Structure formats: C-alpha cells, structure tokens
Amino acid sequence: MSNILIKDGLLVESSRSWHADLLIEGESISRIDSIIPDSELPADTEVINAEHLCVLPGLIDAHTHYHLVSRGTVTADSFVQGSKAAAFGGVTTVIDFADHDKNRPLAESARERIGAMQNQMAIDFSLHQGVYGVPATLEKELASVKALGISAIKIFTTYKNVGYLIESEKLERLFKACKALNLLVTAHCEDDEYLESVAHSRSWTYSAVDHADLRPAEAEYRAIRKLGSLALKVGIPLYIVHISSALGMQAVRQLRAEGATIIAETTPHYLLLDRRRLEGDSGALYVMTPPLRTRKDSIALQDALVAREIQVVATDHCSFTAEQKLSSQDCRTIYPGIPGTEEMLPLIFTFAVASGRMSLSQMVRLLSTGPARAFGLYPRKGSLQVGTDADIVLFDPEVVWTIDSHTIHSASGYSPYEGSRVMGKAEMTFLRGRLVMGDGVYLGRPGDGRFVTMNSSNAYGV
Numbered sequence: 001m002s003n004i005l006i007k008d009g010l011l012v013e014s015s016r017s018w019h020a021d022l023l024i025e026g027e028s029i030s031r032i033d034s035i036i037p038d039s040e041l042p043a044d045t046e047v048i049n050a051e052h053l054c055v056l057p058g059l060i061d062a063h064t065h066y067h068l069v070s071r072g073t074v075t076a077d078s079f080v081q082g083s084k085a086a087a088f089g090g091v092t093t094v095i096d097f098a099d100h101d102k103n104r105p106l107a108e109s110a111r112e113r114i115g116a117m118q119n120q121m122a123i124d125f126s127l128h129q130g131v132y133g134v135p136a137t138l139e140k141e142l143a144s145v146k147a148l149g150i151s152a153i154k155i156f157t158t159y160k161n162v163g164y165l166i167e168s169e170k171l172e173r174l175f176k177a178c179k180a181l182n183l184l185v186t187a188h189c190e191d192d193e194y195l196e197s198v199a200h201s202r203s204w205t206y207s208a209v210d211h212a213d214l215r216p217a218e219a220e221y222r223a224i225r226k227l228g229s230l231a232l233k234v235g236i237p238l239y240i241v242h243i244s245s246a247l248g249m250q251a252v253r254q255l256r257a258e259g260a261t262i263i264a265e266t267t268p269h270y271l272l273l274d275r276r277r278l279e280g281d282s283g284a285l286y287v288m289t290p291p292l293r294t295r296k297d298s299i300a301l302q303d304a305l306v307a308r309e310i311q312v313v314a315t316d317h318c319s320f321t322a323e324q325k326l327s328s329q330d331c332r333t334i335y336p337g338i339p340g341t342e343e344m345l346p347l348i349f350t351f352a353v354a355s356g357r358m359s360l361s362q363m364v365r366l367l368s369t370g371p372a373r374a375f376g377l378y379p380r381k382g383s384l385q386v387g388t389d390a391d392i393v394l395f396d397p398e399v400v401w402t403i404d405s406h407t408i409h410s411a412s413g414y415s416p417y418e419g420s421r422v423m424g425k426a427e428m429t430f431l432r433g434r435l436v437m438g439d440g441v442y443l444g445r446p447g448d449g450r451f452v453t454m455n456s457s458n459a460y461g462v
C-alpha cells in the first residue's frame with residue numbers, strides 16, 4: 001500500500017469544514033494538519049494537489065438492492081456493476097439487504113449474502129437483515145444475525161401477497177427481541193389494510209399513474225403512526241426508510257412530539273421527481289414503491305431536509321433495464337425500482353448546497369455521517385479522523401454537467417434524472433487508501449470490498 005498526501009483541500013466533516021493536508025498511510029488516515037511539510041512525509045508518498053477541491057468522507061448509501069433476485073428476474077446492477085456506479089458517485093460503502101428465506105434460519109441467508117458480496121463487491125458493504133415473519137426461534141435467530149455483525153433489521157408493513165407482511169399481533173414480540181439485542185428496526189411504511197381498501201374502492205386501469213393512486217400517501221402516514229406508536233410503547237427507536245410524502249413527515253413529527261425516537265430517511269427521487277413522470281409511454285421507468293408523489297410533497301421533503309428533520313439520504317437503488325421496466329404497462333407487474341447511487345451526490349449538492357440552502361457539512365451529515373451513526377459504522381466510516389478508514393472523495397464543486405444515461409455506469413442503461421443539469425462531481429474516490437475511481441477511470445477490483453460489521457453500541461446517535 002502506498003502513502004498519499006492530499007494537499008490543501010477543503011476538508012468537510014458533518015460539523016465543520018477547514019483547509020488542511022490529509023495524509024493516508026496504507027488503509028487509514030494517519031495525519032491531518034494545516035500544513036504537512038515534505039520533510040515529514042514517509043518515503044514514496046504521492047502528493048495530490050486538492051486546491052479547489054472538497055475532501056469528503058466516502059459516502060454511505062444506506063439503502064441499496066444490488067443483485068436483487070425478485071419476481072422471477074434479477075436486477076440489472078450486479079455487485080460488480082453496482083460497485084462501479086457507486087465509485088463514480090463517491091460512494092465507498094453500501095448497506096444492502098439479506099432476504100428472509102422462511103425455510104431456513106435468518107443467519108444462513110445473511111451468511112450467504114455476505115459471501116456472495118465479499119467475492120464480487122469492489123467497495124465496502126454492510127447488510128440489513130430482512131425479517132418477514134416471526135418464527136418460533138426468533139430470539140435465537142436474531143442473536144445469530146447480530147453475532148455476524150448485523151445490527152439492523154428491515155420489516156414491511158405491506159406486500160402481504162408475497163409474504164412480507166408481519167401480522168400486527170406478532171410485531172410486539174419482534175420489537176421486544178430487537179430491544180433486548182439492541183437491533184435497529186428499519187421499516188417500509190405503507191399500511192396494507194388501507195391499500196386493500198383503496199384497491200377495492202373503485203375499478204382501476206392499472207396504468208403507471210394508477211400506481212400512485214393505488215398507494216396514496218395516507219397509507220404511509222397510517223403505517224408510520226402505527227409502527228411508531230408501538231416502538232414508543234416498547235421503548236425502541238425506529239428508522240423509517242424512504243419517506244415519500246408530506247403526510248409521512250407529518251407522522252414523524254407527531255411521533256417525535258409524543259416522545260418517540262424516529263430516524264428519517266428519504267431518497268433523491270422523492271425529493272426531486274414527482275408523479276407527472278408516471279404519465280405517458282415511459283411512465284413505467286418511474287415506477288417504484290412507494291410511488292412518486294406530487295410536487296408539493298417533494299417540496300415538503302426538501303424543506304424537512306433543510307430543517308434537519310431528516311437524518312439520512314439514501315437511494316433505494318434497485319435497477320432494472322429500460323427493457324425490463326417497459327416490458328409491462330400494468331403497474332401490478334412493472335418491476336418496481338430505479339437506479340440512483342451514482343447520481344445521489346451531484347443531485348443533492350445541486351439542489352441543496354449550490355442553491356445555498358444547506359452547508360457542505362450538512363450534506364456530509366446526510367450522505368455519510370448520518371448513516372454511519374445510525375448503523376454503528378461511525379467513526380470508522382463517515383468521518384475524517386486519524387486512525388479511521390481512508391475512504392475519501394475528492395469532490396469538485398464547480399463542474400457543471402448534464403446527467404446522461406450514456407455516460408453513467410448503472411447497467412440499467414437509463415437514468416431517471418436524464419438531462420438534469422447538475423453541479424459538482426466526484427473526481428477521485430479512495431477506498432481504504434486505494435484509488436477506485438479517478439478522472440473518469442474505474443480502478444475498482446471485485447473482491448476488494450469488505451463486509452463492515454455494525455457496532456450497535458454506538459448506533460442511533462444521529
């Protein structure tokens with residue numbers, strides 16, 4: 001491993017930014033000082049001039065589905081391809097998901113997913129463990145998952161039809177088990193019963209636009225209220241994934257006022273895209289769950305983000321090719337999900353920082369430090385501190401460019417943000433001291449990505 005001096009960049013952490021030199025030795029940050037003279041550098045140190053560049057801790061996309069086998073197909077981005085898209089977007093760690101196969105213990109699914117990712121990922125990763133039911137051996141199984149280094153589970157309040165929904169009466173046992181083991185519960189919130197009543201309320205044509213009306217924001221509101229109240233009763237924090245609506249945020253505010261600890265995540269697509277995208281022939285390209293909402297909802301989420309009511313921005317990257325997406329015009333069978341890991345940084349920088357609405361530090365908190373803290377990866381990830389992993393992004397805030405599906409790297413072959421003029425681009429991405437992307441060239445190596453264990457003792461302090 002070589003030594004690298006990043007000279008005279010603007011270092012940005014979640015609470016401050018300052019000009020300094022940063023020295024990497026091997027896989028870690030070894031020194032940060034206003035000036036590190038040449039005479040004090042170890043032999044063979046490569047010097048990178050970072051004047052005019054921002055030096056950010058590597059981003060953490062806390063919600064990805066790479067190589068997701070679902071509905072008889074597999075998503076476009078494999079672990080190999082997903083890693084590449086991530087590196088171009090300044091993302092050095094993703095938190096993906098292990099499914100719950102009800103025919104075997106939870107830890108077996110987790111172990112299998114870790115093994116597959118270790119062989120193919122070129123950036124670091126952690127996992128959330130999906131829990132889609134409450135087996136008799138629940139407590140023991142969760143303890144085994146935790147022993148692997150996974151301290152977050154993912155539950156659904158919908159998708160009863162595919163066996164993901166946990167019956168309400170079993171949730172309390174699950175929440176109590178998570179409390180005992182200090183596991184963070186993360187939840188996809190749409191109230192299934194309410195969705196059923198909407199589905200039966202009238203006849204539908206099941207177009208892409210209908211998808212949005214079939215899954216209204218009210219369902220999100222109800223599910224967040226219900227789960228949040230139970231979390232408050234049991235005395236655990238609750239992490240809500242991909243909040244999509246003003247009503248969803250309202251539920252979060254109400255629960256916080258009642259004393260609940262709610263960690264809120266949203267995505268670039270709910271912040272920046274709205275349901276008008278679902279109209280027309282290409283509407284299927286924009287189908288995901290929960291669906292895109294109104295422009296008003298996007299603005300409400302933007303305001304909540306700026307007001308620090310949201311702690312994490314992640315992408316829910318779940319990519320299908322345009323061909324896969326457009327193979328159906330029926331929203332019941334259109335593959336749900338869109339790509340987004342690579343676009344996250346320039347999109348958030350452009351709408352939030354370049355516009356003057358938030359500081360670089362606040363952006364780093366949302367894209368790196370917030371998820372690191374929520375999932376017990378901090379300070380190893382999500383910080384620029386001596387002794388931590390040298391996951392670093394050199395970010396040029398002044399480049400203006402246009403998102404073009406031909407030049408970004410998701411295997412989906414399209415970008416939901418096609419044609420967007422954005423500011424700012426990751427120029428170099430380092431994973432534990434090794435350059436994985438520089439000046440548009442990908443240098444990641446499948447198998448270099450490591451599984452990062454979550455330390456639940458420092459979790460939740462977002």
Ligand SMILES: [Zn+2]
Nearest residue numbers: 063065316318
């Ligand atoms: Zn997801």
